[in-house]
Every structure is written in structure tokens, then in C-alpha cells.
Amino acid sequence: MNKSFKEFFYEDLEFIVFSGVYEPSDDTFLIAKNLHVRKGEEVLDVGTGCGILAVLSAFEASRVIAIDINPIAVRCAKANADRNGVSEKIDFICGDLLSPLRRSVSFNLVLFNAPYLPVEEEPKGWADYSWSGGRSGRETIRRFIETVSEYVKIGGRIMLIQSSLSNLDETLTDLRERGFKAKKADERRFFFETIVLIEAVKH
Numbered sequence: 001m002n003k004s005f006k007e008f009f010y011e012d013l014e015f016i017v018f019s020g021v022y023e024p025s026d027d028t029f030l031i032a033k034n035l036h037v038r039k040g041e042e043v044l045d046v047g048t049g050c051g052i053l054a055v056l057s058a059f060e061a062s063r064v065i066a067i068d069i070n071p072i073a074v075r076c077a078k079a080n081a082d083r084n085g086v087s088e089k090i091d092f093i094c095g096d097l098l099s100p101l102r103r104s105v106s107f108n109l110v111l112f113n114a115p116y117l118p119v120e121e122e123p124k125g126w127a128d129y130s131w132s133g134g135r136s137g138r139e140t141i142r143r144f145i146e147t148v149s150e151y152v153k154i155g156g157r158i159m160l161i162q163s164s165l166s167n168l169d170e171t172l173t174d175l176r177e178r179g180f181k182a183k184k185a186d187e188r189r190f191f192f193e194t195i196v197l198i199e200a201v202k203h
């Protein structure tokens, strides 16, 4: 019988991934290995997928908000927060990027393992949102950067994943124009692309 979910471990934590939800991969783990949440920080996880980054953040954070456009991902992330005993720390929201947030909230850390592949067609199902970054591959990232600054505290930081296939320099420039010190913090090289972790600090 086919199961409609997969299970995996990250360190000693157990997660499930529902069918139709992004299965954590090298890009996820590039953020996870660089993730340092300080005690009491407020964290926003955009595009939470199965919720792994929200769960990892919740152990030290005072509060985490996890958003995804995919309703199946939101259900999956809730299940993983329950499994790992951190559901009281995380609020889950189904919606588009930062649009569900009130203007008055701000965060010490914003995470986004963004969909970054250049794709000609509009997403056809929820799963397509995991990788479709529009024609340029930067469409979702560009919209995210347009408004993210409002939600980051001074001295707060963003961790954003992008591929070398979709114009990293434009992302760094966009972040700098909006008041961030932005740099490549880590990368993972593959035959056909490099996955880059961008870190940006608001000044």
C-alpha cells in the first residue's frame, strides 16, 4: 500500500512530509546548518513547507510565525510541530508571502527557502509552488524583498536561499537598496548550479 506521506529524521527530530509538500533537500539543509536562533528571538518562516525550519527555530525562539501558500504544507507543518512538542510556540498561516501579517509585527529573523527555478508556466497545483520562481526565477523573491524590510527589526536578519541560475546579484542589490547589508553566507555547488544562502542584516 502506498503511504501518502514520507518520514525523515533531521538530527534526532522526526518529521513527516505529506504528499504535495516540498520534501526537505540540500537548500533546506543549507539554511538549517547555518541557523542560529538566540533565546527569546521572534522568527518568521516564509514558505514553511513541512515546517522543519520553524520547528528548529522554535526551540530557542519566543515565538515563530510560519506561512505557506500551500494549505497542505500548513497542515503538515502543524503536524510536525505537534510531533516535536513545539506547537505552542508556532502560529501557522496559509497565505501569500507576507500579506497575512499585520503591519505592526516585526521579527529578529526571517527565513525564506524560496522557490527559485525559472519556469515558463503558472503553477498548476500546490506542489508547483515549491520551485516555481516565475519566468526569471526571481519573481517570488522580488515580491518578498519589496515588503520584507517593514517586518524586520533594526539589527534583525534575513536568511534567503536562491540559485545561481536566477541572478543573485540582482537580489543582493535589491536588499542593499532596501536598507540591508547583504552577502553570500554559504553555498552548495552542484554540476549545473550553485545554491546560495544569502544573509542580510537590517541597519
Ligand SMILES: C[S@@+](CC[C@H](N)C(=O)[O-])C[C@H]1O[C@@H](n2cnc3c(N)ncnc32)[C@H](O)[C@@H]1O
Residues within 6 Å of the ligand: 022, 023, 024, 025, 027, 028, 046, 047, 048, 049, 050, 051, 052, 053, 067, 068, 069, 070, 073, 095, 096, 097, 113, 114, 115, 126, 129, 130, 131, 140
Ligand atoms: C523550496 S520550498 C521550501 C520549504 C521549506 N521551507 C524547506 O526549506 O524545506 C518553498 C516553499 O515556499 C512556498 N511558497 C511558494 N510561493 C509562496 C508564496 N507566494 N507565499 C507563501 N509561500 C510560498 C511553497 O509552497 C513551498 O512550501
